[in-house]
Amino acid sequence: xxxxxxxxxxxxxxxxxxxxxxxxxxxxxxxxxxxxxxxxxxxxxxxxxxxxxxxxxxxxxxxxxxxxxxxxxxxxxxxxxxxxxxxxxxxxxxxxxxxxxxxxxxxxxxxxxxxxxxxxxxxxxxxxxxxxxxxxxxxxx
Numbered sequence: 182x183x184x185x186x187x188x189x190x191x192x193x194x195x196x197x198x199x200x201x202x203x204x205x206x207x208x209x210x211x212x213x214x215x216x217x218x219x220x221x222x223x224x225x226x227x228x229x230x231x232x233x234x235x236x237x238x239x240x241x242x243x244x245x246x247x248x249x250x251x252x253x254x255x256x257x258x259x260x261x262x263x264x265x266x267x268x269x270x271x272x273x274x275x276x277x278x279x280x281x282x283x284x285x286x287x288x289x290x291x292x293x294x295x296x297x298x299x300x301x302x303x304x305x306x307x308x309x310x311x312x313x314x315x316x317x318x319x320x321x322x
Contacts, residue, residue, distance in 0.1 A: 186260060189220040189247050199268045210269035217258040220245040224253035253307075282307060289322040 187195075192215065202208040221239055223246065236246045258264060267285075275281050286302050289309040293300035300309045300321060309322040 186216040186218060189217050189222065189245060189258065192217065192264075192266070193247075193249075196266055196268060203268050203270065210267070210273075213264075213266040213268070215264055215266075216260055216262060217264060218245065219243070219259040220247055220257070222247050222249045222251070222256050222258065224249055224251050224256070226252070226254045286322070293321070 192213070196213065199208060199211050199213070203211070221244055223236075239246050271278065271281055275284060286307070286309050290300040290302065293309070293311070298311055298321075300311055301318075302308075303310055303318065306320075308320045310318040311321050312318045
C-alpha cells in the first residue's frame with residue numbers, strides 16, 4: 182500500500198486498522214510505504230517528563246512531536262525519507278521482533294549493494310549504516 186505523504190498520527194490509525202484486520206485474518210500481510218510530514222516520534226525510552234523543554238522547542242519551530250509505543254528513543258521522520266511499515270503475522274517469518282529487525286537490516290544491506298553502495302550493520306546499534314568508522318558512519322536505514 183503506497184500512501185505518499187501522510188501525517189504520522191493518521192498513519193498510526195491506518196496501521197491499527199490493518200493490524201486488527203490481520204489479527205482477525207480478514208486481510209493479508211501488508212507493507213505500507215510512505216513519507217511523513219516532519220515529525221519527531223518519542224519511543225518508550227523518552228517520556229514527556231524527560232523531554233519537556235526540548236519538545237516545546239521543537240513544537241515552537243513547527244515540528245509535530247508524537248509519543249509512540251515502539252521501543253527506542255527520539256526519531257525524526259520527514260519528507261524525502263521512505264518509511265516502511267510491515268503488518269504481518271511475525272511467527273510466519275521468524276522467532277520474534279529482534280530476529281525480524283535483523284532480517285530487515287540484511288535486506289537493506291543487499292538492496293544497497295545492488296545500488297552500488299556498501300551498507301553495514303553495527304552490533305551495538307540497530308539499523309544499516311554507510312561510510313566507515315575511520316571517517317563517519319551515517320545511518321541510512
